[in-house]
Amino acid sequence: PEHTRDQVELPPPAVDNRLTVHPLWTEIDRISTEQIQAAFEGVGGGIGWQLFAEEGDMRMYRREMEVDGMVMDPLKAMHKVRGVSAREMCHYFFNPRYRYEWETTLENMTVVEEISSDALVFHQTFKRIWPVSQRDALFWSHVRAADDHTYAVTNHSTTHADYPSNTGGCIRLFVTVCLACKSSYPAGERPTRDNITTSIAYCSTVNPGGWAPAGVLRAVYKREYPKFLKRFTSYVVNQCKDKPLAI
Numbered sequence: 001p002e003h004t005r006d007q008v009e010l011p012p013p014a015v016d017n018r019l020t021v022h023p024l025w026t027e028i029d030r031i032s033t034e035q036i037q038a039a040f041e042g043v044g045g046g047i048g049w050q051l052f053a054e055e056g057d058m059r060m061y062r063r064e065m066e067v068d069g070m071v072m073d074p075l076k077a078m079h080k081v082r083g084v085s086a087r088e089m090c091h092y093f094f095n096p097r098y099r100y101e102w103e104t105t106l107e108n109m110t111v112v113e114e115i116s117s118d119a120l121v122f123h124q125t126f127k128r129i130w131p132v133s134q135r136d137a138l139f140w141s142h143v144r145a146a147d148d149h150t151y152a153v154t155n156h157s158t159t160h161a162d163y164p165s166n167t168g169g170c171i172r173l174f175v176t177v178c179l180a181c182k183s184s185y186p187a188g189e190r191p192t193r194d195n196i197t198t199s200i201a202y203c204s205t206v207n208p209g210g211w212a213p214a215g216v217l218r219a220v221y222k223r224e225y226p227k228f229l230k231r232f233t234s235y236v237v238n239q240c241k242d243k244p245l246a247i
């Protein structure tokens with residue numbers, strides 16, 4: 001019964017060798033390390049994080065930031081989920097096979113490059129919001145094991161000759177996202193679905209890439225980020241409930 005899920009598809013416990021010889025490796029490694037470290041830093045430091053959504057164990061904070069009149073508010077969310085592991089959370093966030101099932105802002109997703117088992121390049125178009133132009137994004141995505149029982153996915157904008165920006169009616173947005181997850185279970189016990197808890201830190205900074213009214217943009221993310229995190233975490237709990245725990 002422990003073999004019902006193909007172990008190879010889960011995020012690997014160590015970096016895939018094919019990734020370390022890719023031209024993007026240095027950037028992917030540096031940004032992932034920085035993002036994972038920042039994700040686990042608290043928001044208690046009083047450096048301007050404002051709580052804007054709270055529900056159960058979920059807390060969402062933002063910092064108001066405008067650059068040349070464009071809203072780029074960094075977001076930081078914390079959540080706790082019972083019954084799934086950090087590795088499982090990251091598996092469902094990273095793997096394109098599940099993305100349409102939980103990502104509600106998506107119009108279309110293409111895998112542009114398969115770098116390795118733990119790194120992909122994606123092109124995504126998003127649903128259009130009135131009254132602004134439709135957005136798209138091109139980003140690498142990397143999943144890795146960090147310390148003990150910790151896994152994280154980092155997504156960061158990149159470029160690709162076959163996917164030039166600001167064509168086909170879409171404005172290219174720029175994104176840096178990190179979903180960092182850490183599992184815990186009672187000391188001396190064996191981890192099971194009944195005793196495991198995963199703490200999640202989700203950080204996101206989106207540069208809209210072109211004009212978007214501040215009021216509309218803030219209203220959209222205040223609605224969409226909580227919706228995303230609730231939907232995604234309950235999706236993973238649901239997917240995992242009849243499968244053996246993968247640590």
Ligand code: 18C
Pocket residue numbers: 103104105124126127128129132135137155173175177206207208212213216217220221224225228
């Ligand atoms: O991290 C998430 N998903 C990952 C896999 O898809 C990946 C995606 C990153 C893209 C984030 C940017 C999404 C922009 C969406 C714009 C339009 C959506 C409208 C939908 C209305 C039904 O890392 C989960 C991402 C959860 C995204 C929540 C919304 C964030 C909005 C941020 C502001 C967007 C600026 C767009 C400019 C237009 C606004 C008027």
